[in-house]
Amino acid sequence: MDHNDLLERFQAFEAEDEENGEDRWFVDVKGEVKKPGLYEVDKDARVKHVIDLAGGFTDEAASEHVNLAQKVSDEMVIYVPKNGEEDGFLNEMPTATNGQSMQKINVNKASAEELTQLNGIGPAKAEAIISYREEHGPFKSVEELLQVNGIGEKTLENIRDDITIQ
Incomplete structure (x- = not known):
């Protein structure tokens, strides 16, 4: 295939x-x-x-x-x-035995609890992401996270490889 x-x-x-x-x-x-x-x-x-x-x-x-x-x-x-x-x-190689999820966190669907698993995202930033998402609709790009209060370039770079926008 x-x-x-x-x-x-x-x-x-x-x-x-x-x-x-x-x-x-x-x-x-x-x-x-x-x-x-x-x-x-x-x-x-x-x-x-x-x-x-x-x-x-x-x-x-x-x-x-x-x-x-x-x-x-x-x-x-x-x-x-x-x-x-x-x-x-x-x-x-990623295998099903490593016990770690290969799954990226979808910031358009993630709960506050899931978002706090990201490096540098605490409860306040998680709630800010959810509030922004509820007010403006789904994120259209990873860079749009920079519009969220408390998310700067450094935070975005820390989480970029662990998130997805779907």
């Missing part, structure tokens, strides 16, 4: 999502599975369910590196390593 196929598949999911108004999560499965790609799952899905959707592990999969019980999150990447891959490589 090439990049254009994945893009078309994702756009079809997005169009269907808009029509149905339902919340869906998308998980990208890579590595040693029979059908790598982008999968649409329910919010309560586990890694095992997504691996099953991807046709299961290949014979070369180092499945012991994958936590099948972990709950998935939107925009998550599940990487199934190959048997014998060097440990250094595994430590650099």
Whole structure:
């Protein structure tokens, strides 16, 4: 499956999502599975369910590196390593076993609690972001956060890699 196929598949999911108004999560499965790609799952899905959707592990999969019980999150990447891959490589790759979410925080949907997980964002700044969002509508760009009282260039640079605008 090439990049254009994945893009078309994702756009079809997005169009269907808009029509149905339902919340869906998308998980990208890579590595040693029979059908790598982008999968649409329910919010309560586990890694095992997504691996099953991807046709299961290949014979070369180092499945012991994958936590099948972990709950998935939107925009998550599940990487199934190959048997014998060097440990250094595994430590650099995102896998479903690291216990850390690969998910960026969507500032257009995040709660105050979620926003305070960002470096440099406390309860007051989180509430300021939510107030701005409620008054002006969804953020159209990351840079628009500079319009929020208390968010300056330094704060924005600290959180830029951890946020998304969707």
